[in-house]
Amino acid sequence: HTHFLSGLLLDHSNSNILGCNPRNFQQQADDPSLYAGEDWGYLRTTAEELRQTVLQQKDQILTDQRTIRELSGKLTESEGEIHLERMMVRDSPDSAPDGVHLLTLGGTKCRFTLEEKLLHETSDGKRSAGPGRGAGPARPWGVEDLEEELERKVELLEKERKALRLEAAKHRQEIDQGISKLQHRISGLEEGVTMLSFPEGFRLSFPARTNYMFALMKHAVPKLRAFTVCLWLRPAAAGVGTPLSYAVAEQPNELVLLQDRSAPAELLINDKVAKLPLNFSRGSWQHVCVSWTQKGGAWQAYQGGKLRGEGHGLAPGHHIRPGGELVLGQEQDSLGGGFDSTQAFVGELSQVGLWDRVLSSAQVASLARCSRVTQGAVVLWSESKVQVYGGATKDPGEPCSKHSKSSQ
Structure with a gap:
């Protein structure tokens, strides 16, 4: 088996x-x-x-x-x-x-x-x-x-x-x-810049000619039938560029003060132009005032407290429209933007002011001597009302160290 x-x-x-x-x-x-x-x-x-x-x-x-x-x-x-x-x-x-x-x-x-x-x-x-x-x-x-x-x-x-x-x-x-901390840090820095105290006054510095460096004045500009704009400036290059421009949605050249290279200074009202007999020098502080009224389109130009020229026929009957952007250091081709580096201001600005009337020759002269004119002021020089962008800076010190005098 x-x-x-x-x-x-x-x-x-x-x-x-x-x-x-x-x-x-x-x-x-x-x-x-x-x-x-x-x-x-x-x-x-x-x-x-x-x-x-x-x-x-x-x-x-x-x-x-x-x-x-x-x-x-x-x-x-x-x-x-x-x-x-x-x-x-x-x-x-x-x-x-x-x-x-x-x-x-x-x-x-x-x-x-x-x-x-x-x-x-x-x-x-x-x-x-x-x-x-x-x-x-x-x-x-x-x-x-x-x-x-x-x-x-x-x-x-x-x-x-x-x-x-x-x-x-x-x-x-x-x-x-991390993002939250960074945002808080940025807010703190911006607040620190805004709230920075300048007991001796302050000035704006625009060290280079760019299409992104500017300052914005946070003031509500009302409807104006007349105005006077004054400022201290110290150009750092030939051709001042654009110390100040005011634009509205309908018109970027509503109010502009500029000087191109090898050209006279100009005042633009509603894109209409008047040649200003002003002579700017590099490296020194100069006081400039320009006034205008819709009555006949009359205008006056002052430098160093003295009348340098006047004329009429500049946008007669027009009024400066409200609600725009007041920019320092750049010419606006659109509301709040459209900057061109060839028209940028290079140098320093201080004591920029805007009034809703034509100031008298005596008041302009007092401003050139570092006095103040508060009546009819629409925009006054204030640290909290000026914001800088693109590398422009607020620096201590300005042409007028004392502001005790006042003229009405």
Whole structure:
């Protein structure tokens, strides 16, 4: 019997019996011409056991395939959540999306590894199955262990995803705090510049000819049928440029005082031009006043407190429109902008003032002697009402160190 059984097992090994049809064993067992007596009964029993084993293996394979599909579905769902998390943390630092991508690749690799392991153990289970009394069932595939391992991997991915979310939130919080501190710092600096005290007065400095360096006077200019504008200036280059310009939405050249290179100074009212007989010198402080009225378009030009020229016919009947922007150091081609560096002022300005009437010659002379005229003042020189931009600065000191006198 032992010799016979060994031969049978050898034939079974060579023919890969798990791949054969169980009916072949039944046919051989039912053929009484091949075996007789006790051998025939033993063979029949062995064939029946083998057929039952094959059926059990088939059921186990189906069960394990269902398990694999369920676990794959769980992993796919986890990967989908990780993809959603990756979209949620797209505003975090660059390392966060890369981390989610690596976790996703890790999960996919884990699934492929588990499927390969299951297929390998299925193949091993098929090869290990065979007939024989006392052989016992095929060795376990460890599907429960694989399921636990997969669940552990999914749980690990969940923990890492939560950690990634917390890290991204922390980074966002740090960035928001940094931005908030920076904004507070900027506000503090701007407030410090605005509230800076100049007991000896202040002046504006425009060190270069640019299209972005200017000062803005934060005064509401009303409707004016007449005006006088006065200022102290110290040019630093030939051609004064544009010490002052006032623009409204309808007209950027509503009121402009400028001097191009190698050209006389000009006063523009509603884009109408009058030539001013003024002579500016570089490097020294000079006091300038210009007045105008809509009655006949009469104008006067003063330098150093003295009348240098006058005329009429400059935009007669016009009135200076309210609600515009009063800019120092630049000529406006649009409301509050459109600057041209060739028309920019280079040097220093101080004591810029605007009145809603034509000042008398005596009042202009008193201003040139550092007195003040407050009656009818629309714009007065005040630290809190002047804002500088683009590199223009407020510096201590100005031509008039004392302002105790007043003229009405």
